[in-house]
Amino acid sequence: xxxxxxxxxxxxxxxxxxxxxxxxxxxxxxxxxxxxxxxxxxxxxxxxxxxxxxxxxxxxxxxxxxxxxxxxxxxxxxxxxxxxxxxxxxxxxxxxxxxxxxxxxxxxxxxxxxxxxxxxxxxxxxxxxxxxxxxxxxxxxxxxxxxxxxxxxxxxxxxxxxxxxxxxxxxxxxxxxxxxxxxxxxxxxxxxxxxxxxxxxxxxxxxxxxxxxxxxxxxxxxxxxxxxxxxxxxxxxxxxxxxxxxxxxxxxxxxxxxxxxxxxxxxxxxxxxxxxxxxxxxxxxxxxxxxxxxxxxxxxxxxxxxxxxxxxxxxxxxxxxxxxxxxxxxxxxxxxxxxxxxxxxxxxxxxxxxxxxxxxxxxxxxxxxxxxxxxxxxxxxxxxxxxxxxxxxxxxxxxxxxxxxxxxxxxxxxxxxxxxxxxxxxxxxxxxxxxxxxxxxxx
Numbered sequence: 037x038x039x040x041x042x043x044x045x046x047x048x049x050x051x052x053x054x055x056x057x058x059x060x061x062x063x064x065x066x067x068x069x070x071x072x073x074x075x076x077x078x079x080x081x082x083x084x085x086x087x088x089x090x091x092x093x094x095x096x097x098x099x100x101x102x103x104x105x106x107x108x109x110x111x112x113x114x115x116x117x118x119x120x121x122x123x124x125x126x127x128x129x130x131x132x133x134x135x136x137x138x139x140x141x142x143x144x145x146x147x148x149x150x151x152x153x154x155x156x157x158x159x160x161x162x163x164x165x166x167x168x169x170x171x172x173x174x175x176x177x178x179x180x181x182x183x184x185x186x187x188x189x190x191x192x193x194x195x196x197x198x199x200x201x202x203x204x205x206x207x208x209x210x211x212x213x214x215x216x217x218x219x220x221x222x223x224x225x226x227x228x229x230x231x232x233x234x235x236x237x238x239x240x241x242x243x244x245x246x247x248x249x250x251x252x253x254x255x256x257x258x259x260x261x262x263x264x265x266x267x268x269x270x271x272x273x274x275x276x277x278x279x280x281x282x283x284x285x286x287x288x289x290x291x292x293x294x295x296x297x298x299x300x301x302x303x304x305x306x307x308x309x310x311x312x313x314x315x316x317x318x319x320x321x322x323x324x325x326x327x328x329x330x331x332x333x334x335x336x337x338x339x340x341x342x343x344x345x346x347x348x349x350x351x352x353x354x355x356x357x358x359x360x361x362x363x364x365x366x367x368x369x370x371x372x373x374x375x376x377x378x379x380x381x382x383x384x385x386x387x388x389x390x391x392x393x394x395x396x397x398x399x400x401x402x403x404x405x406x407x408x409x410x411x412x413x414x415x416x417x418x419x420x421x422x423x424x425x426x427x428x429x430x431x432x433x434x435x436x437x438x439x440x441x442x443x444x445x446x447x448x449x450x451x452x453x454x455x456x457x458x459x460x461x462x463x464x465x466x467x468x469x470x471x472x473x474x475x476x477x478x479x
Contacts, residue, residue, distance in 0.1 A: 055125035056180055059118055059249040065256045066123035072113065072135050073260055079106055079142035080268040080340075081275075084347045086146050087376075094220055096348070096376070098149050101227040103341055105166070105203075106145075108235045109138070111333045112173050114257050118249055120180045130176045134169060141165035149223055150210065159207035166203060170196045195234045202230035248324040251316035258332050259309050262301075265343040269297040272347040285426065289353050292429045299436035300343065300384060306440075307402060307447050308392055310454040315395040317458075327395060335391040342384030349377025353425050369425045377432060378417055382410040385439070399450045402443045409439035 052058055083106070087099035113134065120127045144165065147158030174192060178184060206226035209219050248254050273293045312331065316324050352373025369377070389406040392399065412435055420428045 052120065053179055053182060056127060057121040057124040059121055059253060061250050061252070063121065063250040063253045065253055065260060066117075066121065068123040068128050068131050069117055069257065070260065072122075072131055072138070073110075073264055075135055075138045075142060076106070076110065076261065076264050077267060077271070078139065079145065080265055080344060080347075081271060082142050082145040083344055084268065084272055084351065086148070087344075087348045088351050089146065094224070096345075096372070097224055099344070099348075100341060101224070101231060102145055102148055103344060104231045104235065104337060105227075106141070107337045107340065108231075109141075109166070109169050109173075110261065112170075114254070115246070115333075116173065116177055116180065117257065118254050119247070120176075126179065127176065130172055134172050137165050137168045137172070141169065149206075149220075157207075159210070160204075163200065163203045163207050167200055170200075195237045199230040199234035202226045202233070206230075246325050247321055248316060248328045251313050251324070254316060254328055254332065255309060255313040258312075258336055259305065262304055262336070262339065262343075265340045266297045266301055269293060269343060269347045269350065272350050288426065289350075289429060292433045293350050295433045296346065296381070296429075296436050297343075299433070299440045300381070302440040303385075303388065303406070303436075303443060304339075306444060307399065307451050307454070308388065308395075310451065310458060311392060311396050311399055314454050314458060331391050331394045335387050335394065338387035339384050339391070342380040342382070342387065345376045345380025345383065347380075349373045349375075349380060350429075352376070353429060367425065368421050368423060369428050371421075373425070374417060374420045374428065377428070378413045378420065381432065381436065382413045385410040385413075399447060399454075401450075402447045405439050405442040405446065409435050 080103075083099045083103050086102060087095045089095060090098065113131070117127075117131075122128060122131050141162060144158045144162040148162040149159065151158045174196070177192065178189065181188075203226070206223045209222050209226070212219070214222070270293070273290050315327060315331075319327055349369070349372075352370055368374070385406040389403045389410075392403050392406075413432070416431065416435075420431075423431075
């Protein structure tokens, strides 16, 4: 049953300040938000580059920490975009201002921990961009929420300030004169605490007026960022192949990479996207917030991290490496490549199973194919150390395709019912995209 666009639905009544337009149940993702999300195409590339540039476990850890901080920044604006229309008035101006700052943060990602000789000191540039992003968010959040009290602002500001201090300390640590090992460990600890404080406390603390005003907008926005992350898999393969001759190995590896990405896309969008929107539409206001927080703000992060790790693993595939002459025909993937590729997909499947489990009890039948596929991939890790890199990629594609097909077969009835229910709800509410503007009534 669709939630009406009125206070009768149980959603909190809103009085917005001039220059803002409210999000309703009919609202869809705007072009301004899509433009902002395009920055993450480059940001995810930078994260995978950071992971592969450092030939050590610290590279993977650094990449995951940066990804987590980026995700939290994106998630804040996703929550805000579900409160006020992003393509209208002040919201549009703020998002246009945030986009180049986010791009600057992405540019400095590769040197967020270790500065390269020459130019600006990049770790501080990263922190500066992070501060500007959060200040712009808080300013618009405060302006868009007249009912926020002093306690709410403290809850919003305190985690940010703690994170900024910790990230600043991590940025300055290489200049402390400590030995390299101590600096590396210290930076990881400071970043991990910053992430825990900002991400954990920031979502755990209850802030008044937190609500999901459009289930369709919320699920569409997160579906688009999943597409962006899967696009990084294709970009990683494409970039890797630009300096290589068009060999049979390159073509096979490229096709298999697309098959794996396509299978993950199928698994996410064939059923789960429907389940998410339907579950949010059916939930009351308070439960909507809890589901949105747990299933989307929390559980989408490991899904995206899994996809990014898959891209890192693909970059270790001999057929996609410029220096592939160091490999002999039939050599297996190196340890980082194997664990990133198989472990990344397993992480995506487990997080996706948890996502499904959290949203609905009626379609939990699809949880088991995902968990079984993840278990198979993890069980195959020792075997991948003894077979060729090409076979490793083939088996990954086979497992992903089989999981997608099995899920499709066991969930046919539920999928048809969900599509019918959502179609009926769409007919009741219609859709609302609207034209961008800088003036007019505040709604």
